[in-house]
Amino acid sequence: MATEPASSQLFAASRVIVDNEVDRALVERFRKGDRDAFTELMVRYQRPIYNAAFWILRSADDARDVAQSVFLKVAEHLDEFDGQRRFFSWIYRIAVNESLNLLRRNDHEEALDDEIDLPGGLGDPESHASDAQRTRDVERALLTMSPMDRTVIVLRHFSECSYQEIARILDVDEKTVKSRLFEARQRLRELLKAYRP
Numbered sequence: 789m790a791t792e793p794a795s796s797q798l799f800a801a802s803r804v805i806v807d808n809e810v811d812r813a814l815v816e817r818f819r820k821g822d823r824d825a826f827t828e829l830m831v832r833y834q835r836p837i838y839n840a841a842f843w844i845l846r847s848a849d850d851a852r853d854v855a856q857s858v859f860l861k862v863a864e865h866l867d868e869f870d871g872q873r874r875f876f877s878w879i880y881r882i883a884v885n886e887s888l889n890l891l892r893r894n895d896h897e898e899a900l901d902d903e904i905d906l907p908g909g910l911g912d913p914e915s916h917a918s919d920a921q922r923t924r925d926v927e928r929a930l931l932t933m934s935p936m937d938r939t940v941i942v943l944r945h946f947s948e949c950s951y952q953e954i955a956r957i958l959d960v961d962e963k964t965v966k967s968r969l970f971e972a973r974q975r976l977r978e979l980l981k982a983y984r985p
Contacts, residue, residue, distance in 0.1 A: 808875065811832075811874070811875035811876065812875065814828050814829050815829070815871065815875060816871075819866065826863060829875075833879055837854075837855045837879065837880075838852065839946070840883050841883055843938050844884065844887040844939050844942075845887055845890060846931055850887075850890055854883065858882050858886055861882055874956075877957055880953070881957040881958070884939060884943075884957055884958065887935075887939075925980055925983040926980070928979075928983065929980050929983070930942075932979060938972075939958070940958075940965065940968045940972050941969070941972050941973070
């Protein structure tokens with residue numbers, strides 16, 4: 789299995805600074821034949837798309853495959869993108885759908901190693917040790933949850949999507965998002981209780 793980036797890098801890099809005006813301008817440039825604009829879109833979204841796929845699939849190789857597939861689909865269908873919508877929501881929806889489809893095709897539910905390397909930090913070692921342990925516990929719990937539970941938690945808490953954005957990405961209404969998120973958080977809390985001494 790490929791070595792994963794440190795968890796704090798995964799979590800931090802999942803956050804996307806969404807600027808719909810910049811995205812819209814890049815899409816328009818690409819539509820007019822500027823291939824560099826597509827490269828800029830890839831740079832903006834490559835890490836967040838990979839991270840979203842990783843947390844659903846729990847596999848670095850599968851997440852890389854999904855990220856490639858997402859950008860191929862985006863390149864092929866960018867002319868169909870509705871500029872009135874947010875590019876962020878559109879590309880995340882493609883990534884989540886691709887990830888869930890791959891999961892279904894492979895019936896992929898194998899466990900990932902519990903230990904994920906964390907970067908060393910500066911400052912109070914006890915505080916960092918406690919934060920690192922908390923991060924490991926959350927990761928372990930997430931990786932045992934269902935793909936849908938992981939998806940809603942990652943989109944809300946690590947990618948910092950609004951309820952409305954998650955609803956668009958998953959193609960459900962906001963009430964359903966809130967319900968799924970509430971239930972997923974409850975299950976996550978129960979799992980985390982098992983890791984406390």
